[in-house]
Amino acid sequence: ARGWAPGPPARARAAAAPPPLRAGGGDRGPTAAPARPSGPSALLALRLLSGRDRRLGELTGEVRIMERRIAERSETCRRLEGMLAAAKSEASHIALDIEWHRRALEAAEERSAELELSKxxxxxxxxxHQHSSLDGGPSLMSAHSEVSTNTGFTAASLPMSSCSCAPRIGHATLEPLAPRWQAG
Structure with a gap:
């Protein structure tokens, strides 16, 4: 087996080695070529490269997850915007219905007031008319005169109980009229 033997000093090795060529060649003189890692430094470089590659993969995965979440949220936003537009449309229709019913109610209240005044x-x-009939005004006398002329009865012989009842004449009997309204 070979043992370890000290080699020439570093300066001697550098002087004995031919100068490295620059990338692209040319006659500008020697420049330092990139050193190829060997031994422990190569292993360290591979570990660093592997770690960075792994981190790049993790970040790429996270980006894809976030892109998917963004797409899902965008779809949710579009769906919610559609629902909001539908709700606004429905609210507009309801507002029109409310306005129509409000106007119909106002018209009904006006008509009710007109009817109450007419009543x-x-x-x-x-x-x-009732007071003038009870007081024995000309309308009552003319009615009695007409009855007495047609039937031969006088006003004194006819029974009168109230203004809403008609006299009984011979075999025809008239019944009291039913009230159509009540005083309010």
């Missing part, structure tokens, strides 16, 4: 006028007119 009060009719009640007032009816009360005046």
């Amino acid at each position: 009060k006028k009719l009640l007032g007119s009816f009360d005046l």
Whole structure:
């Protein structure tokens, strides 16, 4: 087996070695060529390169995961935007319905007020007519005169219980009228 023998000093080795050529050649003189790692430095370089390659793979995987998440979130955003547009459209339709019903209610309230006013006028007119009939005004007398002329009865012989009842004449009996309204 060979043993270790000291070699020439580093300066002697450098002087004995031919000068390395520069990349691209030329006559500019010697330059340092990249050294090829050997031994422990080569192993260290391979470990560093392997570690960086592994880290690059991890980062590439994380980028792909993030791209997938971004795509999923973009799809979710598009779906939510569609739902939002549909909700806005529905809200617009509901607002139109509310406005229509509000106007219909206002018209109904106006009509109700008109009918109430008309009812009060009719009640007032009816009360005046009823009072004039009870007071024995010309309309009552003319009705009695007409009855007495047609039937031969006088006003005193006819039973009158109220204004809403008709006299009983011979075999024909008239019943009281049912009230159509109530005073409010």
